[in-house]
Amino acid sequence: MRFLYLFLAAFALTATLAHAASLRVQVVDQAGAPVQDAIVYAVPVSGKPPATKPLPAVIDQIKRRFVPMVSAVQTGASVTFPNKDNIEHDVYSFSPAKRFELNLYHGIPANPVIFDKPGLVVMGCNIHDTMVAYLLIVDTPYFAKTDANGAATIGNLPVDAYKIVAWHFRLMDPNAQPTQKIAVNADSAAKFELQLKAAE
Numbered sequence: 001m002r003f004l005y006l007f008l009a010a011f012a013l014t015a016t017l018a019h020a021a022s023l024r025v026q027v028v029d030q031a032g033a034p035v036q037d038a039i040v041y042a043v044p045v046s047g048k049p050p051a052t053k054p055l056p057a058v059i060d061q062i063k064r065r066f067v068p069m070v071s072a073v074q075t076g077a078s079v080t081f082p083n084k085d086n087i088e089h090d091v092y093s094f095s096p097a098k099r100f101e102l103n104l105y106h107g108i109p110a111n112p113v114i115f116d117k118p119g120l121v122v123m124g125c126n127i128h129d130t131m132v133a134y135l136l137i138v139d140t141p142y143f144a145k146t147d148a149n150g151a152a153t154i155g156n157l158p159v160d161a162y163k164i165v166a167w168h169f170r171l172m173d174p175n176a177q178p179t180q181k182i183a184v185n186a187d188s189a190a191k192f193e194l195q196l197k198a199a200e
C-alpha cells in the first residue's frame with residue numbers, strides 16, 4: 001500500500017512538472033547569421049491565452065538612447081519612461097497602436113503609458129532625431145527577445161499547441177511575420193529564418 005502512495009506521489013509530481021514547458025527559439029537571417037533583438041511570441045492555437053495580468057515595463061533614456069531599444073509587452077501593460085540624462089527628452093509616437101507624447105521632462109514622468117492595443121509602437125524624441133525605440137504589443141504573456149546569439153527562451157509555457165510568431169524591426173515585409181505551429185512539450189525548440197533589410 002505504501003508503495004502505491006509513493007507511486008501516485010511520483011506520478012503527480014511528474015504530471016505537475018509536465019505542465020511547465022519551455023520553448024527555445026533560434027533566429028537567423030537570410031544569410032544564416034544570428035539575429036539579435038528579434039521578438040518571438042507564442043499564442044495558443046486552441047482559444048485564448050490565460051487571463052494573466054500584463055507585467056509593467058520600463059524603457060529608460062540613457063546617453064540619448066532608449067534602453068532597451070527593442071522590447072515587448074502584453075496588451076494592457078503600463079510602461080514608464082525614466083529619463084536618466086541631465087538633458088530633457090520629449091518622447092512621442094505616431095504609431096496607430098498608441099499615439100502619445102511625454103512633453104519635455106527630466107526624471108520619471110508621473111504617469112506610465114498604457115499600451116492597450118496590440119501592434120508595433122515606434123517611439124522617438126522630438127529633440128534628438130537619432131533616438132528610436134520599438135515596442136511590440138502582443139496578445140499573449142508568452143514572449144521573449146533574442147540575444148546576441150539569436151537565441152530566446154519562452155519559459156513557463158503550459159503544454160499546448162501554439163502558433164509561434166517571429167518579428168524584427170528590420171523585417172523586409174513588416175506585415176508578413178513568419179509563423180509556425182508547434183506542439184510544445186517539456187523542452188521544445190523552433191528555428192526561424194527572417195528576411196531582413198540591411199542594417200542602416
Ligand SMILES: [Cu+2]
Nearest residue numbers: 089125127128
Ligand atoms: Cu531626447
